[in-house]
Every structure is written in C-alpha cells, then in structure tokens.
Amino acid sequence: MITLHPKINLEIFMMQITIIGFGNQAKSWALNLRDSNFKVTVALRKNSSSIKGVTDLGFSIQYLEEKLQGDYFCLLTPDHTHQDFFKSFKSSLPDQAKVIYAHGYSVLTHKLEKLYPDFTHLLLAPKSIGSELRAQFESGGDLGGVYSVEYSSAPELDTKAILEISKGLGLNLGPYKATFEHETRADLFSEQGILCSMIPYMASEMYDQLIAKGIEPELAYFECWYELKLIVKTMVDIGPQKFFDLISPNALIGSEKGFQKLVTPDLKAKLRDLYTEIENNQFDTEIKNTNLEVLRKTISSRWANSGLMKAHQLVQKESK
Numbered sequence: 001m002i003t004l005h006p007k008i009n010l011e012i013f014m015m016q017i018t019i020i021g022f023g024n025q026a027k028s029w030a031l032n033l034r035d036s037n038f039k040v041t042v043a044l045r046k047n048s049s050s051i052k053g054v055t056d057l058g059f060s061i062q063y064l065e066e067k068l069q070g071d072y073f074c075l076l077t078p079d080h081t082h083q084d085f086f087k088s089f090k091s092s093l094p095d096q097a098k099v100i101y102a103h104g105y106s107v108l109t110h111k112l113e114k115l116y117p118d119f120t121h122l123l124l125a126p127k128s129i130g131s132e133l134r135a136q137f138e139s140g141g142d143l144g145g146v147y148s149v150e151y152s153s154a155p156e157l158d159t160k161a162i163l164e165i166s167k168g169l170g171l172n173l174g175p176y177k178a179t180f181e182h183e184t185r186a187d188l189f190s191e192q193g194i195l196c197s198m199i200p201y202m203a204s205e206m207y208d209q210l211i212a213k214g215i216e217p218e219l220a221y222f223e224c225w226y227e228l229k230l231i232v233k234t235m236v237d238i239g240p241q242k243f244f245d246l247i248s249p250n251a252l253i254g255s256e257k258g259f260q261k262l263v264t265p266d267l268k269a270k271l272r273d274l275y276t277e278i279e280n281n282q283f284d285t286e287i288k289n290t291n292l293e294v295l296r297k298t299i300s301s302r303w304a305n306s307g308l309m310k311a312h313q314l315v316q317k318e319s320k
C-alpha cells in the first residue's frame, strides 16, 4: 500500500525543493534544479555567511530556525553536521518530511532512519564534485549517480520524484539503484584507494623524483599532473580495453612493467584492509577521533609547500 505524501500530486514538476545549506553541492543543486524549472528555495541558519550569496543569485531564503516549507528537503550540509541538524531543527521540518541526502554516510553511521522514523530518508548521490555538477550541467556533459528509496513508505512515488530531480540536476548516466550502505562504502573506498590518495600523492612523489633528477619543473608538472586530466578523460570516454589498444608501444610496454612492479599482492592486501576498516567501522572511529580543522590545515600546508603545487602556480600564472 503506497501512502501519498499530502503535498505531492501527480504534477511532479510542481514540487518545491528546499536546499539546505549553500556549499559545494548545494549551490550546484540549487542552480541546476532552478534552471530545470523546479521551484527552489534555500534554507540557511539565520547567522549564515551564505545569505548574501544566495540572495544575490535570486533565490528566496527560508530560515532553519523557522517552520520550513517544501516537498523534498535536500540536506546538503557536511555529513558530520547531519545529526546536529536534526537535533537543532527537527521541529522546523514539516511532519513526515522527505529528506534527500547526496551521500549515505550520515544515515548509515548514525542510523538516522531509526532515530527519526517520522521522516523519509532518501538518497540521490551524484558521482561528482559540486563544481563539476554545475559545469557538466551547463555544457551538457555526462553525469552519473545512484539513488535509494529503501527507507521510503511510498517507494514508487519517491522513485518517480527522485528520478525527476536527478534529471533536473543533469544526471544522464543512471541514476542506478543502490543502498545507503553500498553507496557509502564504495564512495569511502574510492576516496581512500585512488581518487583522493593514489592520484594526488603518486603524482607528487613522481614529480619530486623527476625534479631530483634535474628535469625542468614545467615538464615534470605536465607529465605528472596536467596530463592526468586528458588521459583520465580518454580512459573514461573510450573504456579501458580501447585505451590500452590505442596507447603507443612504449606506453604499452611501460604500462605492463609498472603494473607488474606496482600492483603487487601487498598493494592488493592494503586495498582489502582499507575496505575492511570501512566495513568494520574502524574508519568511523577514526573520523570521530580526528580534529577536522587541524587535519585540514596540516594537509593544506603540506600541499602549499609541495613542489607540485609550486609548479602548478607557475604554469597557471604563465598561462594567463
């Protein structure tokens, strides 16, 4: 038996979307959905530093401290703030509000669906950083994502709405059905194993080695960093097999050598460890024990002092 949310009718495009927060994802969600003819408002704290930016872009604001209106509420504040959001602003949401998350982490970790069973917890996770969500929307590029309605009491209606919202965001690959758990684990694993670790840190290590051997910084920068965006785009556009069919003989032989030397049983075991530590919640404990501000400053200063960053600044300055 499907219960219709009182404010939802068959005119799915009349849905009012309330975007909570105005950071990386939220800004792109708000702009894309408005450009796709959804009725969009932005909800912020009364002391938010984003108020001017939101009004300058012509959005109307709702305040989290007051009664909120909307059919779907996209909770686009950082994951570690979601629990506090409910503690502070639960009573501002309408009864049985439908909340959409861009990542499953907070629901999975804090069991928000159990703590706040009166609300519907939905997932629509674009697989893109916020700035690219907007850029790809504007250029008509590819955007993928996944969704889940596993905690919905009206899954058909919510699926229909989620798919429309996804289209409005510009997603054209999927969105594929997943679960909060799978989306969270896969996302954390890809960040830890490749996207936010191996790619930047391997590039930096290799840059430093080239510099130590007397290679010019601009050349080392092109080889280790700049070319990444072109080669990764090609890999994704044409797929791994065609990519390896196309690369030059030297690149092919070198690739095999690097693969044999670097992708060792030890690396595979370390990747398995990363996943296990996500699965057994060790990583959650590490998150809880981390001072985020201190870590962000430490990592920011590590990169500010890196040779790769200096080369980046040099080349970018010369390209202007």
Ligand SMILES: NC(=O)c1ccc[n+]([C@@H]2O[C@H](COP(=O)([O-])OP(=O)(O)OC[C@H]3O[C@@H](n4cnc5c(N)ncnc54)[C@H](OP(=O)(O)O)[C@@H]3O)[C@@H](O)[C@H]2O)c1
Pocket: 021, 022, 023, 024, 025, 026, 044, 045, 047, 048, 049, 050, 051, 075, 076, 077, 078, 079, 081, 084, 085, 101, 102, 103, 126, 128, 129, 130, 131
């Ligand atoms: N970053 C990405 O590109 C990316 C990629 C994929 C998925 N996601 C997901 O998208 C969601 C948002 O992440 P994000 O990186 O876009 O966040 P973000 O940029 O850090 O969000 C900042 C916004 O959140 C508001 N905010 C912060 N703490 C708050 C609180 N306690 N109560 C109310 N509002 C609060 C801020 O309000 P003020 O204006 O008052 O400062 C600001 O408007 C997360 O679930 C994340 O996992 C992000």
